[in-house]
Amino acid sequence: MLVWERPEPRDRPTPVPLSRERIVQAAIGLADADGLDAVSLRKVAAALGAGPMRLYGYIATKEELLDLMVDAVYAEIRPSGDGWRAVLRSLAEDIRQAAARHEWFADLIGGRPQLGPDALAAGEAVLAAMGDVGLDTVVPAVAAVNAYVIGAVRREVTERRAERTSGLDKEQWQRAFGPYLERAFATGRFPALASVVRDGPHLDADQTFRTGLEFVLDGIEARIAR
Incomplete structure (x- = not known):
């Protein structure tokens, strides 16, 4: 049992x-x-x-x-909102916030499905919000959001652990490795990377997470529209 x-x-x-x-x-x-x-x-x-x-x-x-x-x-994760997009966004934000409160949580999600009653309740809320969207779309759509969130959350957790281990925050780490990157870019072998580092947007953690999530949701919306 x-x-x-x-x-x-x-x-x-x-x-x-x-x-x-x-x-x-x-x-x-x-x-x-x-x-x-x-x-x-x-x-x-x-x-x-x-x-x-x-x-x-x-x-x-x-x-x-x-x-x-x-x-x-999972009892702290209560997806809600008006429509499937809002509920999937709520799910993503709730998981991220839960991992911020309980860093170890990121190490235990992403494998086999969680089958406890509170995890099932969160899954039920998400699937119910998908309305009349066909299951052939619902299943991979929810899986895509979960995959994005788990990957993003684990990256954030890894960054926090690296800061604690090294004693360097993100900006200090960038300053430490900046001269090496400039020497590498000066060889002309990495023009695309150099363009991103020098001219690309430099988003904070919240902006990075939410922008990436919107890309995923946009893709789901386009698929549903087809």
Whole structure:
């Protein structure tokens, strides 16, 4: 029986009351502070002041715990809006904001579909908003938005981690590598790249994300119109 359907143990008098919700929230707190490496059933039990074996009555494996953590974040993702375009935009923004609050979330999405109740609710809201658009368009359209968002969010998370590791923010990194690029461009071997770096738009993270998302939505709209 999957963890979503498996009953929790009965409450019993203990110095430290437990529930799946308390366990999951404690695990999220550890992951938010120190990443997924900080999450294990033993460490979560220690954070709750409980014995590790007690947690196994609620959660059988670390994989189940990670699934529950992801679904708890999906509870923060509530796509809404008037029409399919607004709802897909809302989905993208909500996922991005959730990953900003829970950086580890970006590491756990993008593989097999998430099947927890809150993830299913988010998916239902998106698919219901597609109205009478045919499934042959709906399925790849939603997949395209998800692929774009996951890729964009992971790039942003990677950038933040690089800043922490290197101690250089984006502008400092650009200044450090600028002389090397100028020498490379001076060879004449990379004229297209040189044009982009020197003359192209320099968008901030919000502008980059939203502009790319609109490109994807424009493509979906064109396909629906055909």
